[in-house]
Amino acid sequence: MTTAVVLLSGGLDSSTALAWAIRRQGWCCHSIAFDYGQRHRHELAASRRVAEALGVARHHVIRVDLAAIGGSALTDEFDVPKDAENNGIPITYVPARNLVFLSLAAALAETVAAERLVIGANIVDYSGYPDCRPEFLEAFRRAAELGTKRGVEGHPLAIDAPLIRMSKAEIIRLGLDLGLDYALTHSCYDPAPDGRPCGHCDSCRFRRQGFAELGLADPLPYPDD
Amino acid sequence: MTTAVVLLSGGLDSSTALAWAIRRQGWCCHSIAFDYGQRHRHELAASRRVAEALGVARHHVIRVDLAAIGGSALTDEFDVPKDAENNGIPITYVPARNLVFLSLAAALAETVAAERLVIGANIVDYSGYPDCRPEFLEAFRRAAELGTKRGVEGHPLAIDAPLIRMSKAEIIRLGLDLGLDYALTHSCYDPAPDGRPCGHCDSCRFRRQGFAELGLADPLPYPDD
Numbered sequence: 111m112t113t114a115v116v117l118l119s120g121g122l123d124s125s126t127a128l129a130w131a132i133r134r135q136g137w138c139c140h141s142i143a144f145d146y147g148q149r150h151r152h153e154l155a156a157s158r159r160v161a162e163a164l165g166v167a168r169h170h171v172i173r174v175d176l177a178a179i180g181g182s183a184l185t186d187e188f189d190v191p192k193d194a195e196n197n198g199i200p201i202t203y204v205p206a207r208n209l210v211f212l213s214l215a216a217a218l219a220e221t222v223a224a225e226r227l228v229i230g231a232n233i234v235d236y237s238g239y240p241d242c243r244p245e246f247l248e249a250f251r252r253a254a255e256l257g258t259k260r261g262v263e264g265h266p267l268a269i270d271a272p273l274i275r276m277s278k279a280e281i282i283r284l285g286l287d288l289g290l291d292y293a294l295t296h297s298c299y300d301p302a303p304d305g306r307p308c309g310h311c312d313s314c315r316f317r318r319q320g321f322a323e324l325g326l327a328d329p330l331p332y333p334d335d
Numbered sequence: 336m337t338t339a340v341v342l343l344s345g346g347l348d349s350s351t352a353l354a355w356a357i358r359r360q361g362w363c364c365h366s367i368a369f370d371y372g373q374r375h376r377h378e379l380a381a382s383r384r385v386a387e388a389l390g391v392a393r394h395h396v397i398r399v400d401l402a403a404i405g406g407s408a409l410t411d412e413f414d415v416p417k418d419a420e421n422n423g424i425p426i427t428y429v430p431a432r433n434l435v436f437l438s439l440a441a442a443l444a445e446t447v448a449a450e451r452l453v454i455g456a457n458i459v460d461y462s463g464y465p466d467c468r469p470e471f472l473e474a475f476r477r478a479a480e481l482g483t484k485r486g487v488e489g490h491p492l493a494i495d496a497p498l499i500r501m502s503k504a505e506i507i508r509l510g511l512d513l514g515l516d517y518a519l520t521h522s523c524y525d526p527a528p529d530g531r532p533c534g535h536c537d538s539c540r541f542r543r544q545g546f547a548e549l550g551l552a553d554p555l556p557y558p559d560d
Contacts, residue, residue: 170403170404171403172399172403172404173398173399173400173403174397174398174399174400174439175397175398178396178397178398179395179439179442179443179446181445181446203484205441205442205443205445205446205483205484206439206442206445206482206483208482209438209441209442209478209483210435210438210439210442213431213437213438214431214435216431216434217401217406217429217430217432217434218404218430220406220430221404221405221430240481240482240484240486240487241483243481245481246478246482249477249480250478250482252477252478253471253474253477253478254431254434255474256465256466256468256470256471256474257431257433257434257466257471257474257475258430258466259428259465261465
């Protein structure tokens with residue numbers, strides 16, 4: 111049986127990617143989430159809920175102190191933009207985040223002898239993050255092949271980004287087809303203290319638009335619903 | 336003035352690389368050390384001592400929980416081999432360690448707007464770690480270029496591995512020429528509780544052999560001196 115490590119933030123994309131890996135591919139999946147000093151800590155609870163609902167082999171939460179490095183509205187005291195135009199790389203960009211997360215996932219893949227690494231990156235509704243592009247993922251794959259024990263021993267890690275060219279609506283359609291309950295997921299960059307999404311950050315906007323395109327209600331409770 | 340991020344474990348190689356960056360190149364250096372659940376915690380104190388002695392702009396200690404990922408004698412309860420033959424990749428290999436450390440250093444480089452990243456990797460006295468090879472470093476450089484904001488904005492990070500083809504003796508000679516006090520450094524994988532090196536792990540053996548080749552005394556206190 112194929113073993114995979116799946117990056118799982120508990121957001122819409124990564125949860126769908128996990129559903130794809132388990133329910134469509136039939137892989138044995140280890141999910142990995144990062145406690146990186148993010149302000150939106152509710153995503154850690156969401157990743158746990160989704161991992162349990164989909165039935166992973168094990169859910170791993172790794173602490174990595176990106177807040178000590180700084181430089182992002184997701185870890186520092188910047189304001190998260192609301193209903194904003196999309197111009198270039200937003201301040202919610204966390205420096206080198208996918209590079210760091212993929213590296214830690216590659217480390218876990220060595221320990222659990224996983225052949226594949228799954229990431230929910232996509233470039234269609236992509237908000238200008240350079241580390242979601244296919245050319246980055248391929249360059250990372252090559253670095254991991256050359257810099258890990260399994261890689262040099264002839265078992266390089268494959269990287270799957272099944273959502274890479276899908277729109278948000280197509281991602282939601284896939285997840286619903288696979289029986290994923292999006293009420294378990296969490297996408298907001300700037301939730302209320304009780305975890306309710308703001309409805310207006312980039313992440314909420316793309317998500318709501320995706321459900322709207324399908325003529326469906328997002329199961330999350332937005333303040334202006 | 337050129338700004339660089341320098342990986343600094345407080346060991347012989349990384350300390351020499353920092354001395355090279357500050358005293359030979361004249362760069363403004365941010366040193367970065369990792370609190371990764373290593374059993375040899377004395378290296379964190381050594382990295383602080385060396386950073387202070389050489390005069391970095393700032394020393395950054397980043398927590399990253401590699402012990403939760405496991406798979407290495409440096410984080411888990413394996414025995415560190417003593418006076419061992421070198422066959423392939425040793426159990427002191429930490430899965431994807433340099434991939435993770437370089438990624439976090441690249442994140443810091445974005446935050447402090449550093450143009451260069453310096454690593455003390457070398458392949459001559461190299462103990463079989465795949466992530467010390469030039470081809471890995473080049474693949475990583477490319478991934479960082481494609482996956483970071485500064486990279487895609489036309490300011491890709493350069494990676495310097497000034498010690499990559501030097502023997503341990505040559506590295507020590509360079510450090511001494513630059514006035515580095517090796518009494519501040521720490522190389523042992525398995526020190527005594529008071530921090531004294533064991534003298535017999537791979538790291539101690541390579542280091543002692545380097546000083547011996549130069550006809551010099553290692554300033555560290557070994558139990559069998």
